[in-house]
Amino acid sequence: MSIPLPIVDHPTAARKFVTDDQRSPWHDQALWFVRSKRDKQADTLPEWEYLRSMASAIKTHTIANLGNYLQEFEKNATAQGAVVHWAADAAEHNRIVLQILKEHQTLRIVKSKSMLTEECGLNHFLEDSGIEVVDTDLGERIVQLRGETPSHIVLPAIHIKKEEVGETFHEHLGTDKGASDPKYLTEAARGHLRGKFLSGEVGVTGVNFAIAETGGLVVCTNEGNADLGVSLPRVHIACMGIEKLVPRFRDLAVFTRLLARSATGQPITSYTSHFHGPRDPESELHIVLVDNGRTRLRDSPEFRHALHCIRCGACMNTCPVYRRSGGHSYGATVPGPIGSVLSPTRDPKSYKSLPYACSLCGSCTDVCPVKIPLHHQLLAWRKELVGKGLLPWSKTFSMKAASFMFQRPRLFTFVGKVGRTSLRLLPHWLTHNPMNTWAKTRELPEPPKETFTQWHKRNRT
Amino acid sequence: MKPSTSSRRGVLDRLNSQSVDVPPLPDPDASKLIQFDDPFERFKESLALVGGEVHEIEHPSQATSILNRIEAFSSAQRVASVLPAAVKSTVDLAMVDDPHSLASLDWMVASGEFMIAENGAIWVDGSTLPHRVLIFIAQFLAIVVPRDAIVHNMHEAYDRIGAPKPGFGVFVSGPSKTADIEQSLVLGAHGCRKLQVFVTS
Numbered sequence A: 001m002s003i004p005l006p007i008v009d010h011p012t013a014a015r016k017f018v019t020d021d022q023r024s025p026w027h028d029q030a031l032w033f034v035r036s037k038r039d040k041q042a043d044t045l046p047e048w049e050y051l052r053s054m055a056s057a058i059k060t061h062t063i064a065n066l067g068n069y070l071q072e073f074e075k076n077a078t079a080q081g082a083v084v085h086w087a088a089d090a091a092e093h094n095r096i097v098l099q100i101l102k103e104h105q106t107l108r109i110v111k112s113k114s115m116l117t118e119e120c121g122l123n124h125f126l127e128d129s130g131i132e133v134v135d136t137d138l139g140e141r142i143v144q145l146r147g148e149t150p151s152h153i154v155l156p157a158i159h160i161k162k163e164e165v166g167e168t169f170h171e172h173l174g175t176d177k178g179a180s181d182p183k184y185l186t187e188a189a190r191g192h193l194r195g196k197f198l199s200g201e202v203g204v205t206g207v208n209f210a211i212a213e214t215g216g217l218v219v220c221t222n223e224g225n226a227d228l229g230v231s232l233p234r235v236h237i238a239c240m241g242i243e244k245l246v247p248r249f250r251d252l253a254v255f256t257r258l259l260a261r262s263a264t265g266q267p268i269t270s271y272t273s274h275f276h277g278p279r280d281p282e283s284e285l286h287i288v289l290v291d292n293g294r295t296r297l298r299d300s301p302e303f304r305h306a307l308h309c310i311r312c313g314a315c316m317n318t319c320p321v322y323r324r325s326g327g328h329s330y331g332a333t334v335p336g337p338i339g340s341v342l343s344p345t346r347d348p349k350s351y352k353s354l355p356y357a358c359s360l361c362g363s364c365t366d367v368c369p370v371k372i373p374l375h376h377q378l379l380a381w382r383k384e385l386v387g388k389g390l391l392p393w394s395k396t397f398s399m400k401a402a403s404f405m406f407q408r409p410r411l412f413t414f415v416g417k418v419g420r421t422s423l424r425l426l427p428h429w430l431t432h433n434p435m436n437t438w439a440k441t442r443e444l445p446e447p448p449k450e451t452f453t454q455w456h457k458r459n460r461t
Numbered sequence B: 001m002k003p004s005t006s007s008r009r010g011v012l013d014r015l016n017s018q019s020v021d022v023p024p025l026p027d028p029d030a031s032k033l034i035q036f037d038d039p040f041e042r043f044k045e046s047l048a049l050v051g052g053e054v055h056e057i058e059h060p061s062q063a064t065s066i067l068n069r070i071e072a073f074s075s076a077q078r079v080a081s082v083l084p085a086a087v088k089s090t091v092d093l094a095m096v097d098d099p100h101s102l103a104s105l106d107w108m109v110a111s112g113e114f115m116i117a118e119n120g121a122i123w124v125d126g127s128t129l130p131h132r133v134l135i136f137i138a139q140f141l142a143i144v145v146p147r148d149a150i151v152h153n154m155h156e157a158y159d160r161i162g163a164p165k166p167g168f169g170v171f172v173s174g175p176s177k178t179a180d181i182e183q184s185l186v187l188g189a190h191g192c193r194k195l196q197v198f199v200t201s
């Protein structure tokens, strides 16, 4: 992309959310609840780890042979009557979709959840061309009406409280003022979106899996919105990243078993829909295959595994940083651990702070259903950023100083002494001055009575 | 619209410029996959967990009398059914040309191919549906499925489908639902509000 992106500084972007002592813990708990449901579901299957290894092996194999599988998919999908389009980047993807809509003189589309169209900025692009875009997933509709973006890839409105949804719906859908009952609000959205479904002229969906062997697509939802959106109009446009392929029909078993269990702790989504070709001879199915940086990512042995992601969101739900800082602090379509790996591959300069939005606890790697070594990749990114000279001065200087000191034992002993003494003597107002961001929410440790070297001399020699 | 070919070439060239050596595709070892002592019991538990209700019946016609006990059915105006032996249609589906005219459908009675014990899902083959929107647009959904049509897990499910036919097929697991407002589960998001499953012996 030619327009330079604004630089995201995660700590600054997260400040408001983290210091909101109502919202941050509430958000943290909501996600931990989802994470616990995931654990329960994973525990019901003795073969869980076996499934994860299989998923990883299938993805590794697919990404390695992606060119062949894409051609096989194209051939089979075309034979069933679908039209397959190829887009090198986001702009081309948007142009292709607009072109199809124009050919059908479309003014209104209904769209189900698709992180790819978010990544490409499709909504704004189409709206600028005078097309009404209605996101039909309830969470996405909520953020759309509020003029926001999703803060989570599976739970788009996880950062919004029910009272706030109530206000938004009162303003846009005419629900009772002050109403915040989820049941009542969902019912109102159901009524509102029914009308939109019935007037939608084209249905746009994302794709969870595409099958090379059969040329088919799988879309998973709980709400049934994708199906309702594409079974009424005659035109269905399915937008997918090229990494969504699986080689064989039966490979779907592995992924449908893992996806919903990892995402929301359900054994499977309410609807797992398989589309092979358009509905009937008068209908159209367009499939847009999008690269937008994926082939470049595949070239990198270090980060290639990030292409395995099935967008389940489990790494976000478990991440201690994400849970407290909220999805918007990442300033990227995909937040959380996987977002922090993917975003710098797009633009290392803009997203250089994201690999540091991580405590390296490794929980993301443990839950990832396709075994992406997420925390290793985040660490690898830090190395890469040093190599690219993109580290802020404060970090490079202190690292160099530390390295200088650790190489000089006498200096180390001396600095240790100074440190212990000052910990004892320095007044609180000086250590906790506004310049020291580290001490904002932390206390300094109690200085030990003796050093390890002294202790060792006394006890072990 | 005719797809352009230059981007296609570009993507494939980039993919083929670097070959990556990896092991072949794995095949699941069936002995490592879960099997239940009583798969039907497990199906019932799974379905209850995802919010569906099971009724065991001997003959399809019993479905109507059971449904009649449900207020939403006995007072329903428009009922569509692909299984007249179980429930009679009040809508003549053969006359429906435009799926939009199904907007006011109260009930849909569909035919399920088989059940999956591990997750309470039922495979519905699109070729049994005159319009695929039927199972999504109806306020309430009932699926009738034979008792002996059951598999343990998703691997067996895909094997049973074999090669998918052109068209549509869906695993339905419980009614439509959402938890997008503060993680509170609400049944009946856009699709059916409730799911009744009739298992015939």
Ligand code: SF4
Binding pocket: A262, A308, A309, A310, A311, A312, A313, A314, A315, A316, A338, A364, A367, A368, A369, A370, A371, A372, A374
């Ligand atoms: S990286 Fe793994 S855990 Fe995170 S969203 Fe992707 S598949 Fe899920």
